[in-house]
Amino acid sequence: MxxxxxxxxxxxxxxxxxxxxxxxxxxxxxxxxxxxxxxxxxxxxxxxxxxxxxxxxxxxxxxxxxxxxxxxxxxxxxxxxxxxxxxxxxxxxxxxxxxxxxxxxxxxxxxxxxxxxLIDIDNVESLRNEIVMSKGGYELEELSKSFDAALNKIYESYEKQKQFSANVAHELRTPLAVLRTKIDVFKKKQGHKDAEIEYFISTMENNVTRLSELVEGILFLSRDAQPQYSQVNVRSLLEEILLDVEDKAKEKEISMTIKGEDVVVLTDDMLLERTLLNLIDNAIKYNVEGGYVEVSLSESESEVVIQVADTGIGISDEKKKHIFDLFYRIEESRSRVTGGYGIGLALVQNIITRLGGSISVSDNIPQGSIFQVVFKK
Ligand SMILES: Nc1ncnc2c1ncn2[C@@H]1O[C@H](COP(=O)(O)OP(=O)(O)O)[C@@H](O)[C@H]1O
Ligand SMILES: [Mg+2]
Structure with a gap:
């Protein structure tokens, strides 16, 4: 009782x-x-x-x-x-x-x-802030305790969801790997080129890739791994990334350039590569045929700025507020055959925040978008 x-x-x-x-x-x-x-x-x-x-x-x-x-x-x-x-x-x-x-x-x-x-629902860790007021009267203490209990419940449910999606993502990894191997083996075995089968295989392959990216993304977001810091030459990293996406850009006749000096940042190279790859991939994916992607680097005494500018479809001010949300995709891009699940930019923001930087988006002139990443020195 x-x-x-x-x-x-x-x-x-x-x-x-x-x-x-x-x-x-x-x-x-x-x-x-x-x-x-x-x-x-x-x-x-x-x-x-x-x-x-x-x-x-x-x-x-x-x-x-x-x-x-x-x-x-x-x-x-x-x-x-x-x-x-x-x-x-x-x-x-x-x-x-x-x-x-x-x-x-x-x-x-x-x-x-x-x-x-100070509690920001987009920054889940802030839900754990201590808000219980032990001084200032019984009523206030009770009120702050109820607030605290409610916030803790939200945090716990978030943790459960995170754990659940991590488990699901983990379980999906093996069957996806099996599917990928089967597709690769089938592709190699196929002697003749049947257009219908080829189309079927490439659709399978594309979707397995999308699913794998989703699964890896969810697993990454659920892990709170500490970044491994080292001095990273951002220009060299960008050159490697551009080589990786060259074929994709050629398909749409998109030209890509890097502007700016060699910039060295104390950061995690794998994480930074992942972010820049995501931004450049979007800049190609949401670009127009024959457009361009320009990555520029600049450095001042206090900060390092990396910009990815494209001449693509652009993002309205209203949509700009949401593009970093998990699973958010702009309606028009939802109907596209290519494209992911709206996890890329959520991942980018998560990583940049972990690395102590910030990211913002603005309009390119006359068309397209500019994603800007800033690291304080
Ligand atoms: N460079 C860009 N130009 C126009 N729209 C973009 C650009 N980058 C992202 N977006 C929009 O933001 C949404 C979220 O991007 P992202 O999280 O990378 O998801 P995905 O690429 O998987 O759709 C995309 O669906 C797209 O509509
Ligand atoms: Mg993306």
Whole structure:
């Protein structure tokens, strides 16, 4: 059975506020009463002095009748004004004290707001940020605990999904490898060239390649391997990549150039190659016949910039926001026979972030897109 939790009054914000109100109220009442009675005393002593003067002037045998009307004393306009200003001062002072207390009470709320605003759903690790507020009152602590529990649940479910897709991807690896071997063997065995069979085989081959890329991509995203850093000559790396994609570019009569000096970056060569290959592959895939792909390198004191520019179909501003999302493909490219599953750019962003860089996309002029990768030195 769940034990009933006792409400910790002393830690409750409501309780603290209530006590503050009562204390301020008492303090202000005492203060105003004190000020008013002080004034009364002065008035009385002034009257006493006046009386003494009268007594001095009077003859010894005179009978003196003195009637002091307390009500009359209080109701003099001067006294009324005085009490009124004391009342206003008390209200102002009390409000100020209460305002300061409220500001003090909601300060932790601002801290919590800041902590929550630092959580970025695109950066899953930020879900694990510590947001429980142990100071600042019972209610706030409970609220932050509920937030924290909800975020932890989201994180756990993300981890489960990641594990699940990694397992599926892992299981798919073997049958895909078998399929690929069978296709290769069949291709070699085929003596005659039957156009229909050849078409069938190449479709099989293309799709096995797409599936393998997907599987490898998912496996890569599910691993949090640490990058292996070394000094990498980006220009040489790019030259190798361009050789690898040469055939693809020739099919569409796309010319490719590298502009810029030799740039050396401290990075993971395999990971950087993977990113640049993805960007260049897209630049060819989403290009027009006879277009060009230009990769440029530049370096300043503080950063290294790698740009991949194409003359392709371009990306609208609305779509730019989503192209780095996993499995996102722009509708028009979905219908294309060639192309992957929208995993490439998600992978690119994941890698660049792991390597401590950033990636952005802009429009090329007059047409196409420019992908820019920046590494801080
Ligand atoms: N250079 C580019 N020019 C135009 N569109 C692009 C370019 N690169 C990527 N895209 C768009 O972004 C989507 C996501 O790219 P990516 O993650 O590499 O997936 P894939 O290439 O498998 O479709 C692509 O489907 C395509 O619509
Ligand atoms: Mg791609």
């Amino acid at each position: 769940k034990s009933k939790k006792t409400f910790p009054f002393q830690k409750s914000i409501v309780f603290r506020l209530l006590i503050s109100v009562i204390l301020i109220f008492i303090a202000m009442t005492i203060l105003s009463n004190f000020a008013i009675s002080k004034r009364q005393e002065t008035l009385m002593s002034e009257m006493g002095e006046e009386l003494e003067n009268v007594l001095v002037d009077s003859q010894e045998n005179d009978i003196l009748l003195l009637i002091v009307d307390n009500a009359q004393l209080k109701s003099t306009t001067e006294f009324q004004m005085y009490s009124f200003s004391i009342m206003i001062a008390t209200i102002l002072l009390g409000s100020l004290a209460f305002f300061l207390i409220i500001m003090h009470v909601i300060k932790p709320l601002k801290v919590l707001t800041e902590k929550v605003s």
